[in-house]
Amino acid sequence: MNIGYARISTDTQTHDAQISALKAAGCEKIFTETASGAKRDRPVLAEALKYLRSNSDDKLIVFKLDRVARSLPHLIDTMNDLNEREIGFQSLTEDINTSTPGGKLLFHILGAISEFERDLIRERTQAGLKAARAKGRIGGRPRQMTEDKINAVRELLATGTPVKDAAAAVGVSVPTLYRWLPGTSR
Secondary structure: OEEEEEEEOOOOOOOHHHHHHHHHOOOOEEEEEEOOOOOOOOHHHHHHHHHOOOOOOOEEEEOOHHHOOOOHHHHHHHHHHHHHOOOEEEEOOOOEEOOOHHHHHHHHHHHHHHHHHHHHHHHHHHHHHHHHHHOOOOOOOOOOOOHHHHHHHHHHHHOOOOHHHHHHHHOOOHHHHHHHOOOOOO
């Protein structure tokens, strides 16, 4: 029996294209899930894997490899589980079918290339962040309290302005004001 698994990452996406392709591939039952591929714990995928029968003609079919897993170790674990249970696997986009020796080889090569690509992206991102830091750029959200705001708050508090009013005058919350001016009396 051909069992399909379709996954999207966000509620703004749809399963439609994946479901159409899985039906065209002869899937008799299709499991759908909305979850990030980075999450290893995906209940619907677990349910689909549990539904597949060992030592049968069952085959898990997906639209694309990254629908099953985002990391090579997770993908290989899943494939090893299917292999031990003598369950086939097919990815429509990459044209991988583990019921053939060539499909098994191609699966391992593509998985390694995908992980290599992710590692390169990670390295480039880290190098870019390091270069930005060397130029004095920190990144992230801008600080709410600037030196000008801190000085303005100190002047307001010195003239007897209540803390709540001083915070409102510079556009920050009272907890932010206390965080930046420890020791300020309430």
